[in-house]
Amino acid sequence: MNFFPTPYPDEILYSTLARYCMRSGNIKEIHNFEDLFGTRNCIATMELPTQLDALIENMPANSKCTAEYFIYKHTLFPFLAAFIPEERANKIIKTMRNGEGAVSYMSLGLVTSSVTLNRYFRFCPECFKEDIERFGEPYWHRSHQITGVFVCAKHKIPLYNSTELIRGGNRQRFISATHANCIVEKEISFPSDLMEKMLWMAEDAEILLNNHFGFKEPDWFKNQFRAKLIEKGYARMNNYIHQKKLKEDFIEFYGYEYLKLVQSSLPDKSGGWLSDMVRKNDRTTYAIRYLLLAKFLEIPVVELFNTKLGFNDENESNIDAYQELWDQRLIELTQSGLSIREIADILKSSTKTIRKAIDRLGIEPFWKFNGGGKYHYMKYTDTEEFKIKRDECRKKWLELHAQYPDKSSNQIRRNNDGLYAWLKKYDSEWLEQNYRRIKTVVNTIDWAKRDTELLPLVKEVIAKMKEGKPERITWTTIGSKLGISGWLSKKKDKLPFVKAYIDSEVESLEEYHIRKIKWAIEELERQGKEITLWNLAETAGVKPKYMKYIMREIENLLIEKGYSTNIHEYLHNVR
Numbered sequence: 001m002n003f004f005p006t007p008y009p010d011e012i013l014y015s016t017l018a019r020y021c022m023r024s025g026n027i028k029e030i031h032n033f034e035d036l037f038g039t040r041n042c043i044a045t046m047e048l049p050t051q052l053d054a055l056i057e058n059m060p061a062n063s064k065c066t067a068e069y070f071i072y073k074h075t076l077f078p079f080l081a082a083f084i085p086e087e088r089a090n091k092i093i094k095t096m097r098n099g100e101g102a103v104s105y106m107s108l109g110l111v112t113s114s115v116t117l118n119r120y121f122r123f124c125p126e127c128f129k130e131d132i133e134r135f136g137e138p139y140w141h142r143s144h145q146i147t148g149v150f151v152c153a154k155h156k157i158p159l160y161n162s163t164e165l166i167r168g169g170n171r172q173r174f175i176s177a178t179h180a181n182c183i184v185e186k187e188i189s190f191p192s193d194l195m196e197k198m199l200w201m202a203e204d205a206e207i208l209l210n211n212h213f214g215f216k217e218p219d220w221f222k223n224q225f226r227a228k229l230i231e232k233g234y235a236r237m238n239n240y241i242h243q244k245k246l247k248e249d250f251i252e253f254y255g256y257e258y259l260k261l262v263q264s265s266l267p268d269k270s271g272g273w274l275s276d277m278v279r280k281n282d283r284t285t286y287a288i289r290y291l292l293l294a295k296f297l298e299i300p301v302v303e304l305f306n307t308k309l310g311f312n313d314e315n316e317s318n319i320d321a322y323q324e325l326w327d328q329r330l331i332e333l334t335q336s337g338l339s340i341r342e343i344a345d346i347l348k349s350s351t352k353t354i355r356k357a358i359d360r361l362g363i364e365p366f367w368k369f370n371g372g373g374k375y376h377y378m379k380y381t382d383t384e385e386f387k388i389k390r391d392e393c394r395k396k397w398l399e400l401h402a403q404y405p406d407k408s409s410n411q412i413r414r415n416n417d418g419l420y421a422w423l424k425k426y427d428s429e430w431l432e433q434n435y436r437r438i439k440t441v442v443n444t445i446d447w448a449k450r451d452t453e454l455l456p457l458v459k460e461v462i463a464k465m466k467e468g469k470p471e472r473i474t475w476t477t478i479g480s481k482l483g484i485s486g487w488l489s490k491k492k493d494k495l496p497f498v499k500a501y502i503d504s505e506v507e508s509l510e511e512y513h514i515r516k517i518k519w520a521i522e523e524l525e526r527q528g529k530e531i532t533l534w535n536l537a538e539t540a541g542v543k544p545k546y547m548k549y550i551m552r553e554i555e556n557l558l559i560e561k562g563y564s565t566n567i568h569e570y571l572h573n574v575r
Contacts, residue, residue: 015140018174086215120161124152148288153202158188213305228297248418255415516540
């Protein structure tokens with residue numbers, strides 16, 4: 001290479017490489033790969049690019065860039081690998097420098113993860129404008145490409161999907177951000193409570209992305225979270241964790257909608273990623289989930305990595321001090337007349353643990369008899385603690401309904417399941433009196449109208465697919481380009497006009513290969529290159545094993561064009 005663009009602030013390396021391709025003057029994209037990496041045998045990868053050593057080797061002699069510089073400053077590695085041990089992180093770095101990309105994703109657990117990475121490159125409209133004003137061109141920001149981040153931390157506005165796929169289409173091509181692919185067709189807005197959580201995440205993700213805190217072993221994070229869980233009453237020193245309470249409060253804190261957006265929903269039954277993180281911590285999970293738990297437990301990102309939290313297990317005085325406080329609280333509760341079950345709920349312990357502690361402390365067995373043979377028992381609902389809790393829950397319930405006057409109680413409870421569950425259990429009569437029911441009107445879809453409106457759009461998409469380098473015409477590709485791949489093929493029987501037209505245009509694999517060959521003949525003629533079967537196969541991107549099945553059609557096409565070729569010799573060579 002005679003030149004290489006200087007990476008812009010917060011620019012993902014993919015974008016820098018795309019800007020090189022725009023300026024290289026190469027007619028064929030594959031020649032760009034030869035310039036950059038010295039080989040054609042690689043693909044354009046956004047999150048964790050590979051062959052960085054080869055890239056550095058091919059860069060201009062005066063370049064001061066290194067593989068480490070690109071990895072830490074212009075890829076998503078610092079975010080994706082933040083919570084993995086050093087040994088595994090070094091393996092990924094080695095792979096990025098000179099290896100197969102799939103290895104990195106497997107090492108991070110992203111191949112088998114329930115988290116699906118972003119499909120499209122994302123952009124912030126304000127950053128787009130500022131980049132043009134400052135640098136004369138837009139570019140892909142790395143902080144905008146993090147899965148689970150939906151807003152720009154700088155401008156505090158939603159991010160938008162571009163029209164460019166991250167994993168799809170031609171993977172041997174780098175595509176720049178442009179006016180053509182960064183279009184805001186419809187403005188996005190989020191509710192204020194949802195926007196607040198999105199900004200938290202965007203800001204914390206940027207801290208993780210732009211700081212190398214050093215790699216930690218899994219036990220480090222396990223102990224950090226454990227210390228805060230103990231402090232907040234979700235765990236005990238003996239490693240018991242009140243999973244049900246933790247889950248309820250976690251869901252109430254974030255709400256179902258947000259957890260679904262960041263692909264971190266929790267199952268109705270026990271278990272799930274949250275339980276795994278606080279109990280085992282031997283599985284690799286997506287970095288977003290560490291940030292979710294840290295925020296919930298009020299642990300700043302910097303503190304999570306750099307400050308050892310809570311009790312030191314080696315310091316017996318700390319453990320003893322905690323135990324003394326716990327014992328004192330138990331004595332107070334036994335004197336209040338509560339049952340063992342209710343005391344266990346307050347102390348977030350099992351009844352078995354409470355009974356053992358009572359024996360250890362020599363507390364009189366108050367739960368049996370009160371001298372005269374009568375049970376000494378006070379209901380939890382008669383205590384002052386309950387009354388305070390009830391008033392707080394009632395107030396919160398009414399505040400939520402005042403905040404969202406157009407929502408029903410059913411809609412409100414989705415993001416406040418813990419609150420609803422408590423009121424349902426302990427204050428059901430009041431809850432029923434203050435339950436808002438709104439009759440919803442189901443909007444039925446006019447499929448006939450949709451069929452008529454969709455048909456010209458389908459025709460336009462298919463027409464564009466027939467222009468330039470061929471794309472196979474299928475229901476899936478058409479749906480994807482229209483942004484309705486989720487339901488188009490499933491509802492095709494409700495769209496008779498659309499169905500009839502698409503069915504008439506869809507291609508078999510053989511038909512698709514023949515169309516690619518036709519295009520390849522025209523492309524070779526345009527470039528002034530010799531037309532041979534080998535050149536046709538390479539230009540069209542048709543593998544030799546498929547070429548054999550359409551030889552007759554290829555021969556006819558060449559004859560029509562006035563060319564001749566030794567078909568039999570070619571067949572012999574590809575066997």
